[in-house]
Amino acid sequence: MHSYIQLLSTPTADTTGTALILNVGPQRYLFGNIHEGLQRTCIQRNLKLSKTTEVFITGTTEWKNVGGLFGLILTLADANAAAIMSEAEIARNKEKAANPQQLAAKADKLAKREAWKKQVLVDAGLDPDDHGAPEKYGKHQLTLPTLTIHGGENLTHTIATGRRFIFRKGMPVDIVEQSEAGQSELTGDEREPDWKDDFVQVWKLPIDPSMQNQIPHVSSEPPRKRSFDEFVGVDLPSPLNDAASIEHSYTAEDLKAMDQEMRRFVVTEMFNSQWRLDALFEASLPDVKMPTVLWIKNKETNNLQRYYPPEEGPLPDIKVFVRRPWPGALVEKLPSTKPCKTAMSYIVRYYPQKGKFNPEKAKALNVHQLVWSALKNGVTVMSRDGVPVAPDMVLEPTRNGGGFAMVDLPTKDYLTSMVNRPEWNMSRVMDGLQAIIWNLGLGVARDPVMQAFIQQHSEIKHVISAPDISPNYITFDSTTALVIRLNQIDSQHYQIPIHSNISPIVPPSPDAVERKDLEYVKATRDLRLQLEPEFQIQEPPTKQPFLDTRNVLELTPQEILDLSKRARDDVASSQLMERLTGQNLPSQDAEVICLGTGSSAPSKYRNVSATLLRVPGCGSYLFDCGEGTLGQLRRLYNSNQLDGVLRDLKAIWISHMHADHHLGTTSVIKAWREANHGLSEHQNGADIPAQSAMNFVEAIQEKKLFLFAGEQMIRWLEEYSSVEAYGYDKLVAIKTQPAAPKAYRFSSFMDWRGARVGFTTDDPIM
16 A cells, blocks of 8 residues: 655745645545645645545644634535535436436346356355445545544634634534543553544644643543534523532533533534525514624515615614524634643554465466455455465565654653653554654754654654754745746835745754754655655655746746836836826825735635735734735745834734635734734733723723724634633724615724724715
């Protein structure tokens, strides 16, 4: 069986972590950080993730490791839904094309062949019911694949926060969170795998700075999912109840389990709901939760038409039609959680590999070819001569399966717990382990403990990916090549993305060591590690894994360069400058910078929506903030310049709740907070005093960041703030909402501290 690992990303300005794809036969498994920009990276490298059904997230549950997860789920769900519809259409077309006589003849032919196969199996001493089943991977298998995502604590909470803007029916999603699953029990000095399928076995390694050399003996099976009726039937403690009665009724573990069950219910309904978009129900207008889309029945035509409620005054008591809310949206607020510092790592092993089948020996023993597969699967069969033939008569000896580990250590604090993990001394886990892919934080690779561990396991190939090891190479070659050519035409407005093809020079820490005898491989994109049938490191398909900028420059015709020079000279002419100055335009030196102009999903040439407005003397303002926006800024500005832009950033506007317009907001806010307030942490951003208690002047004086967004966006950021202290406590969130057309004088509203401002295309009206 052929299998290999391919690195998808290493730490760069665009990709904050390391990810790889494991290919084993027909299966694909995704390991590592599902960071922002991962999808676009795969598009650039022409790597398809559509067959992926298992995702193993390494590291802690925080945005830099899971920021690309929402977009990945949406893309996989849409791709699977499209594939299923296409297969169903193919099957229907084939049925339509065939006439009844052809179908009957085909059915008769198949029945005769099945009868013949059964007889051959019976003659070989096999049960036809066990060996005559259809292939597992049928050509027109019309079933919904389940995407299973494995990760650390708070993963379910993180995905559940996206219920306000993510709803798909193309692929059910199951979350296996380490806090629920625990780890498999020890049997003697060995441990059973935490997860396995027909191809691989996986041992999960949760690593925490405070964890000792102990493994909790908890069942590896996640809790059973409960139906909606069961869920709403639970008698949860009411916040109005007496605190003492709650304490006596439920333990802390009970309450935590109830909270987690609510999150699991939400995730289930996000991706496996029976809800329908066209299902409407009738309700009284005053009872309808606003804002929402309303319909009424036209008394003359009896058809449904849009209805817009009155701008002012009480709502009329009339019957309207609204969409039935999908069950996940009925959960107004998730239970709060706490940041978790546990970092997930994994060891992956193949099953023992059966020896190679020798067809010549099978022919010599007069074994029918139809039952060769049974011999390969370890079943003794009868030859045509009536002689028993055992598998070892036609198979080479069985050998141990290989494997690899992916270890994620964010800081040096995790090293002691990592080296003390008992799995490193378990023969079942370690015998034949071929490689360890290290995803390390700054300074970890040069730590003496880390280097001693690598030296101790020198028989294993070590691949290191780290910000101070991996170069900040160009990730998106296609769009960079385009920008380089545009830079030849207009260097003022098209700047070559900041990058480096050599490892960064980082001042060593006092305890850092650089051992010359230490052997390891620096991780690069497209690096392949073949695991089966034999281990070998395969260089990327191209000798030079970086963009050849010289070749790109030579592609631009000289005629284009000459024309662009003439245009630049015309623009710089004194006559044009005088005419522009005479227009007396406000903020003539303002810059509008397009960070992303794509739509729906990242593409090879365009990132999703984001626009930066820089007004000297006033500040910088960000309009929309799609996934990868921070990476775009890091390519445009060096570290000092970017700090200046972030310190100057006054506000972010989010136009609407489509994922391609806001999934980069969290990382931008975190970078803004670091630039303005340092790296101080809070256990829970939601515990900060209410921001409505301050006025605009105080907010500006305290260097708050203004966020103008819809209520659902603000709630999402608030719920996620209990997972990670990214800077929600430094926001002044101002709710905006569009006005219903034809019903208001305004096009949109802004609400803050109980005041509402209506905006038109002219001046704001209080």
